[in-house]
Amino acid sequence: xxxxxxxxxxxxxxxxxxxVSIKFETGKCNLVIGRSGxxxxxxxxxxxxLYEIDEGKVYFGDKVLSRMSFDEMKLVRQDIGMLFQGAAxxxxxxxxxxxxxxxxxxxxxxxxxxxERANFCLSRVDLGNVNKLYPAELSGGMKKRVAIARAIAMNxxxxxxxxxxxxxxxxxxxxxxxxxxxxxxxYNITTVVNTHDMNSVMEIGxxxxxxxxxxxxxxxxxxxxxKSDNETLNEFVFATKLTRKLKGV
Amino acid sequence: MxxxxxxxxxxxxxxxxxxxxxxxxxxxxxxxxxxxxxGAVLCIQMAFNLDTPLVPxxxxxxxxxxxxxxxxSPTIISLILAGKxxxxxxxxxxxxxxxxxxxALEIMGIxxxxxxxxxxxxxCLFFNPILIMISIIVANIGGWLAGVVTGxxxxxxxxxxxxxxxxxxxxxxxxVKSVVFAFLIVSISGYHGYFTKGGALEVGEASxxxxxxxxxxxxxxxxxxxxxxxx
Numbered sequence: 001x002x003x004x005x006x007x008x009x010x011x012x013x014x015x016x017x018x019x020v021s022i023k024f025e026t027g028k029c030n031l032v033i034g035r036s037g038x039x040x041x042x043x044x045x046x047x048x049x050l051y052e053i054d055e056g057k058v059y060f061g062d063k064v065l066s067r068m069s070f071d072e073m074k075l076v077r078q079d080i081g082m083l084f085q086g087a088a089x090x091x092x093x094x095x096x097x098x099x100x101x102x103x104x105x106x107x108x109x110x111x112x113x114x115x116e117r118a119n120f121c122l123s124r125v126d127l128g129n130v131n132k133l134y135p136a137e138l139s140g141g142m143k144k145r146v147a148i149a150r151a152i153a154m155n156x157x158x159x160x161x162x163x164x165x166x167x168x169x170x171x172x173x174x175x176x177x178x179x180x181x182x183x184x185x186x187y188n189i190t191t192v193v194n195t196h197d198m199n200s201v202m203e204i205g206x207x208x209x210x211x212x213x214x215x216x217x218x219x220x221x222x223x224x225x226x227k228s229d230n231e232t233l234n235e236f237v238f239a240t241k242l243t244r245k246l247k248g249v
Numbered sequence: 250m251x252x253x254x255x256x257x258x259x260x261x262x263x264x265x266x267x268x269x270x271x272x273x274x275x276x277x278x279x280x281x282x283x284x285x286x287x288g289a290v291l292c293i294q295m296a297f298n299l300d301t302p303l304v305p306x307x308x309x310x311x312x313x314x315x316x317x318x319x320x321x322s323p324t325i326i327s328l329i330l331a332g333k334x335x336x337x338x339x340x341x342x343x344x345x346x347x348x349x350x351x352x353a354l355e356i357m358g359i360x361x362x363x364x365x366x367x368x369x370x371x372x373c374l375f376f377n378p379i380l381i382m383i384s385i386i387v388a389n390i391g392g393w394l395a396g397v398v399t400g401x402x403x404x405x406x407x408x409x410x411x412x413x414x415x416x417x418x419x420x421x422x423x424x425v426k427s428v429v430f431a432f433l434i435v436s437i438s439g440y441h442g443y444f445t446k447g448g449a450l451e452v453g454e455a456s457x458x459x460x461x462x463x464x465x466x467x468x469x470x471x472x473x474x475x476x477x478x479x480x
Contacts, residue, residue, distance in 0.1 A: 045352075050352055050355060073358070075358070076358075077355070077356055077357060077358035078358045080356055082352075082353065082356045084349040084352065084353060085349070086348055088348060088350050088353040089350075090350055091348075102357045104257065104260060105257050105260065105357065105358075105359060106257075154357075
């Protein structure tokens with residue numbers, strides 16, 4: 001389990017996160033939703049320690065992230081897989097090398113074993129015959145899938161996905177969503193997904209936290225989100241014609 | 250930005266070899282091209298300025314060699330490398346920063362500064378002195394060619410001048426400068442790339458700052474080192 005307790009973060013005079021407390025449960029897809037610029041990515045980067053928080057604490061199990069030494073942090077991070085908004089694949093490495101990279105850095109596996117694991121992870125995300133291609137030669141959806149393969153290569157306990165289906169067509173977005181859900185349930189990992197896509201919420205939202213202007217505004221699950229009387233949440237959820245039609249507004 | 254002990258030394262060794270190829274071997278062509286012309290121009294200018302019966306003609310070869318060894322190869326070539334290598338380093342690392350590749354390294358538990366900058370420093374500290382030696386040799390060949398082809402200095406006189414009053418310390422001085430300049434180029438450009446914030450425009454700015462600041466540092470350290478090592 002991961003828990004953010006009273007987390008605040010500012011950049012200069014601008015307070016991006018204001019006293020946010022959320023629990024992310026193990027074996028579930030924990031979604032953080034909100035409009036662009038609401039503080040979702042900053043929250044995620046605070047959770048994984050890429051940003052230092054100004055106030056509050058982040059717990060990984062019973063350990064406090066901010067109190068960890070460099071070596072402790074290094075160990076925790078080897079249990080973290082992260083899918084970045086732009087995939088963040090290493091341009092100088094091909095697909096196979098990208099997936100094998102964390103294994104080469106931290107595991108004692110031989111080259112053959114690493115290659116086998118990389119192929120397994122790539123097959124898990126339905127990618128075949130792309131091992132020797134470079135990131136520049138891949139489509140957006142393929143990049144995201146390679147990034148997921150790299151994220152799960154080390155069998156992480158925690159999976160963070162920042163806008164996993166932004167810029168993807170609805171079908172590919174669906175494939176990515178379902179993949180994240182399957183991996184979460186299959187390996188019983190704690191998954192945190194940032195999104196502003198209501199389709200994702202309805203597909204995989206075991207737990208949903210709505211952030212607005214850096215504050216936690218609402219928490220619940222995908223079923224209760226449509227019945228909420230929270231005005232700010234409703235403005236976000238029913239912003240499109242399609243969702244308004246579904247609700248009959 | 251703090252450096253830590255490398256996670257897996259074999260990977261870092263491989264990275265150093267890759268950087269030697271990208272930052273060093275790929276620069277041989279431009280270094281040789283500039284050096285041959287630099288040596289040729291130096292020889293012609295020496296011949297023009299020493300056109301008097303009071304100075305022996307082999308002085309042209311001697312003065313060309315000394316200028317190349319003491320100043321032109323270590324300093325001018327390092328300034329050229331600050332442009333070529335420095336911009337490459339700053340833009341490569343800067344692009345990795347803005348596309349979150351550095352964050353991806355950190356998330357994996359890898360010290361990104363060590364992984365990205367250390368192999369480049371090691372590669373340049375090892376290979377830049379080799380580039381400078383290549384430059385010294387090629388520039389002197391360029392000088393000899395210019396002298397002989399234009400008829401300003403006979404081949405035997407030029408070669409005698411090249412060998413005259415040779416001191417190994419001059420080469421040592423040149424190599425010390427090349428090592429210090431290599432460190433300045435990589436660390437300054439790497440710093441600007443590593444702390445890039447924003448997008449493509451800022452990557453360009455980081456690249457420019459890397460080149461300009463490392464060139465300024467080279468000029469300042471050139472004076473300091475000359476004063477330290479030659480006075």
